[in-house]
Amino acid sequence: MTEVVPITNDDLDLHVDEEIKKYLDPKAPKSFFLFAGAGSGKTRSLVAALDHLRGTMGKSLRMRGQKVAVITYTKAARDEIIRRTQFDPVIAVSTIHSFAWSLIEGFNHDIREWLRVTLNDDILDLQAKEAKGRAGTKASAERLADIASKQRRLARLDTTKKFVYSPDSDNRGRDSLNHAEVLKLAGDFLQTKPTLRQILRDGYPYILVDESQDTNRHILEALFAFQAVHKDEVVVGLFGDMMQRIYGDGQPGLGENLPTDWATPTKRLNFRCPQRVIELINKVREATDKQAQIPCSTAKEGHVRMFVFPSEGTDKAAAEQAICAHMARLTTDDDWLNEDAVKVLILEHRMAALRMGFDDLLAALYPVTQFRTALLDGSLPVVNFFLNLILPLWDAKDDKFGVARVIRAASPLASVSALKDAEDQFEQLAKAQAGVDALVGLLDGNPAVTFRDVARNVAETGLFTIPDLLKVALAGANIKVTDEDEEEERTDRDKGIEAFLAVPFRQVRAYAKYVGGKARFDTHQGVKGLEFPRVMVIMDDHEARGFLFKYDKLFGGGAEDNQTASTRRLFYVTCSRAERSLALVAYAENPERVKNQLLANGWFKPEEIIFGLPQL
Numbered sequence: 001m002t003e004v005v006p007i008t009n010d011d012l013d014l015h016v017d018e019e020i021k022k023y024l025d026p027k028a029p030k031s032f033f034l035f036a037g038a039g040s041g042k043t044r045s046l047v048a049a050l051d052h053l054r055g056t057m058g059k060s061l062r063m064r065g066q067k068v069a070v071i072t073y074t075k076a077a078r079d080e081i082i083r084r085t086q087f088d089p090v091i092a093v094s095t096i097h098s099f100a101w102s103l104i105e106g107f108n109h110d111i112r113e114w115l116r117v118t119l120n121d122d123i124l125d126l127q128a129k130e131a132k133g134r135a136g137t138k139a140s141a142e143r144l145a146d147i148a149s150k151q152r153r154l155a156r157l158d159t160t161k162k163f164v165y166s167p168d169s170d171n172r173g174r175d176s177l178n179h180a181e182v183l184k185l186a187g188d189f190l191q192t193k194p195t196l197r198q199i200l201r202d203g204y205p206y207i208l209v210d211e212s213q214d215t216n217r218h219i220l221e222a223l224f225a226f227q228a229v230h231k232d233e234v235v236v237g238l239f240g241d242m243m244q245r246i247y248g249d250g251q252p253g254l255g256e257n258l259p260t261d262w263a264t265p266t267k268r269l270n271f272r273c274p275q276r277v278i279e280l281i282n283k284v285r286e287a288t289d290k291q292a293q294i295p296c297s298t299a300k301e302g303h304v305r306m307f308v309f310p311s312e313g314t315d316k317a318a319a320e321q322a323i324c325a326h327m328a329r330l331t332t333d334d335d336w337l338n339e340d341a342v343k344v345l346i347l348e349h350r351m352a353a354l355r356m357g358f359d360d361l362l363a364a365l366y367p368v369t370q371f372r373t374a375l376l377d378g379s380l381p382v383v384n385f386f387l388n389l390i391l392p393l394w395d396a397k398d399d400k401f402g403v404a405r406v407i408r409a410a411s412p413l414a415s416v417s418a419l420k421d422a423e424d425q426f427e428q429l430a431k432a433q434a435g436v437d438a439l440v441g442l443l444d445g446n447p448a449v450t451f452r453d454v455a456r457n458v459a460e461t462g463l464f465t466i467p468d469l470l471k472v473a474l475a476g477a478n479i480k481v482t483d484e485d486e487e488e489e490r491t492d493r494d495k496g497i498e499a500f501l502a503v504p505f506r507q508v509r510a511y512a513k514y515v516g517g518k519a520r521f522d523t524h525q526g527v528k529g530l531e532f533p534r535v536m537v538i539m540d541d542h543e544a545r546g547f548l549f550k551y552d553k554l555f556g557g558g559a560e561d562n563q564t565a566s567t568r569r570l571f572y573v574t575c576s577r578a579e580r581s582l583a584l585v586a587y588a589e590n591p592e593r594v595k596n597q598l599l600a601n602g603w604f605k606p607e608e609i610i611f612g613l614p615q616l
């Protein structure tokens with residue numbers, strides 16, 4: 001095992017930031033591609049570049065009405081960069097979807113014609129498939145429905161005056177564009193419309209893209225085309241790491257065959273991880289581009305342990321608790337015993353839901369495609385009725401001011417107009433109080449109360465206005481479905497809400513913690529760009545039921561294919577989040593095979609691999 005030795009000179013990569021400053025010189029702009037390993041300070045270099053631009057160019061950019069465009073992968077990353085650049089309006093930070101929409105919004109005629117061609121092509125394609133396929137099958141029924149829906153949309157095009165889009169919603173309106181269309185439209189328009197390229201050049205002479213290994217390929221290709229035409233007037237700067245490409249949207253060979261006028265600075269240090277973690281991620285990376293990182297001078301030795309359990313028959317909660325205790329002893333870091341101080345990475349939201357206790361809630365609503373995004377970001381109205389009104393009210397039951405706050409803000413019984421119209425205001429307020437008492441009476445000491453019980457209770461007292469979708473579900477609650485055909489006719493949405501209403505109300509608390517970002521759990525994919533002192537990575541193919549990633553295959557010496565490669569990249573991302581110590585937990589179908597492979601591939605020392613419950 002090649003040991004990594006910390007560097008004595010942490011300035012090894014300092015020249016990169018200086019070079020970037022030169023590329024940003026408006027008299028000699030040079031586009032660049034800064035690709036480097038995890039924790040090497042790419043985001044830091046991005047912020048340094050922005051600070052430099054604000055300091056040297058801020059005034060002239062403002063005078064010309066220009067801005068620096070920064071494209072981030074997530075909203076959280078966007079907010080972080082906005083914060084780190086002190087909310088300076090000259091820095092326009094957006095996610096790829098907002099950026100794309102800002103380019104094409106208002107080009108209604110061009111959008112219409114683009115959609116006309118695209119929809120026609122799609123319909124022809126589907127019709128050809130239908131002609132070849134078998135009639136009467138599920139696939140055929142879906143194809144026919146798809147054709148009909150595209151034809152309806154086509155017929156509507158001429159009456160659509162203005163196309164609308166929101167980067168943060170499901171865009172289900174008549175005149176809405178969907179997320180994929182907006183990215184493709186922006187990509188196509190930028191490639192084919194010189195006017196749009198000029199608008200972009202005049203508005204944004206600097207375009208910096210973070211996490212560009214995962215940035216949508218249509219937009220990246222268009223940015224390359226844009227840069228090629230305006231290379232002496234603009235700078236496009238791409239930041240990223242191909243080893244951290246974990247979404248399918250990016251450009252696979254990004255960085256290969258870069259135009260010769262692009263600069264390619266790189267960084268070799270890792271400022272985040274301890275030595276042992278860097279040694280591991282260098283090994284993991286060996287199978288791809290062999291880029292090895294060097295620890296910075298202050299890097300501690302650090303700890304890594306790999307725990308392997310059979311996927312069947314293991315009490316996972318107990319195992320994970322024992323691992324925390326073991327890690328606390330091994331690292332002499334008692335924060336491993338503090339739930340809130342350990343970041344636990346799971347593959348699927350379901351794995352967090354099971355561990356936290358909102359699995360029924362998730363299982364009911366997650367399958368409803370139109371609900372999914374809102375469910376995971378905490379903005380789904382049918383759940384938020386319980387989350388934002390009922391839960392805070394119940395929590396405030398012993399605090400009369402707290403109760404009054406919720407009631408005044410949201411109860412129609414205590415609204416200004418209700419009180420004004422009431423003959424007797426005290427009587428009116430007593431009605432609201434009776435509603436509160438009925439609700440608290442139902443919830444107190446009664447863990448089995450379901451969302452439906454709560455909704456009915458509130459509907460009876462009129463304490464809050466029930467969202468329409470819940471009203472629909474309550475209306476149908478007593479009607480039994482008589483046969484399979486009838487069941488088929490019901491929408492997934494209605495079935496999902498019905499299942500949700502049968503779930504115990506108390507699951508909403510754990511759900512609130514998870515979507516509020518306060519849980520110790522996060523997904524493997526969701527922590528890209530972040531860092532935590534103690535990281536536990538849970539790898540459980542069976543529980544995750546995923547088909548994109550398979551840890552059994554990565555650890556068990558399976559064939560080297562796309563799935564193994566993407567799992568290896570995901571593993572690299574998760575391991576490289578650790579600032580101090582790292583516990584890896586694999587629930588394997590064949591622990592014996594995993595054991596032999598792990599011992600053979602040299603990623604871990606024998607004493608770092610633990611089978612079954614660790615001894616304290």
Ligand SMILES: Nc1ncnc2c1ncn2[C@@H]1O[C@H](COP(=O)(O)OP(=O)(O)OP(=O)(O)O)[C@@H](O)[C@H]1O
Binds near residue numbers: 043531
């Ligand atoms: N030159 C430096 N001196 C001291 N600390 C640094 C330096 N560069 C980066 N860091 C620190 O190292 C950590 C990782 O930096 P950063 O998040 O910018 O890396 P990254 O390359 O964007 O990582 P990743 O690709 O893993 O998301 C941060 O805590 C950052 O403050």
